[in-house]
Amino acid sequence: MPLTVTHIHHVTLYVPREAQAAAERFYGEVLGLPRIPRPAAFGGEATGAWYELGGVQIHLSLQSRPEDANPGSLRHVCYMVADLAEAEAALRAAGAEIVPDPVPFDQWARFYTRDPGGNYIEIASKKRA
Numbered sequence: 001m002p003l004t005v006t007h008i009h010h011v012t013l014y015v016p017r018e019a020q021a022a023a024e025r026f027y028g029e030v031l032g033l034p035r036i037p038r039p040a041a042f043g044g045e046a047t048g049a050w051y052e053l054g055g056v057q058i059h060l061s062l063q064s065r066p067e068d069a070n071p072g073s074l075r076h077v078c079y080m081v082a083d084l085a086e087a088e089a090a091l092r093a094a095g096a097e098i099v100p101d102p103v104p105f106d107q108w109a110r111f112y113t114r115d116p117g118g119n120y121i122e123i124a125s126k127k128r129a
Contacts, residue, residue, distance in 0.1 A: 010050075010057035011077050015117025017062045022116035024049050027060060030094040031079065063117075076112070078122035084109050087123050 015023040027033050033051035038044055038059075048061040058077070081087040088098055091113055099112040110124035 008056050010059050012059040012061055013077070013115070013117065013119045014061050014063045015115065015119070019116040020048070020062060023060055026094070026096075026115050027051050027058065030090060030096070033058060074120055076120040076122050078110075078124055080108075081123055081125050084111070084123065084125040087125070091123070 027049065028035050028051065033053050036050050036052045036057070038048060038050045042048075048059065050060065051058045088111060092098060096113045099114075101110050101112070106127070108124045108126045110122055113121050113123065115121060
């Protein structure tokens with residue numbers, strides 16, 4: 001019998017300690033994700049930040065070991081947006097590099113960027129019929 005996943009609770013992304021403030025600005029201000037309290041059991045606010053949207057949480061954690069770093073990886077989280085051009089303009093205004101979609105497909109339009117910790121991020125919008 002296969003495993004039955006009921007929902008996605010969270011995704012954890014790591015950033016270097018020196019990128020913490022920039023990453024918190026990126027997720028909270030640039031992407032506009034609502035911040036939720038990070039429990040003291042997980043080090044509290046001094047060791048990262050948590051965000052939640054639509055019942056899925058993003059756990060922004062600080063790298064404590066060299067192997068937590070992931071430079072150049074294409075592993076990513078995809079954020080859906082209502083207006084792709086508006087999202088691109090906001091990210092460019094925030095100084096984020098925009099990486100064009102290397103493999104377009106018919107489900108949605110998209111581009112990529114990286115957060116201040118180097119995590120690869122897909123920004124996508126459903127194509128209009």
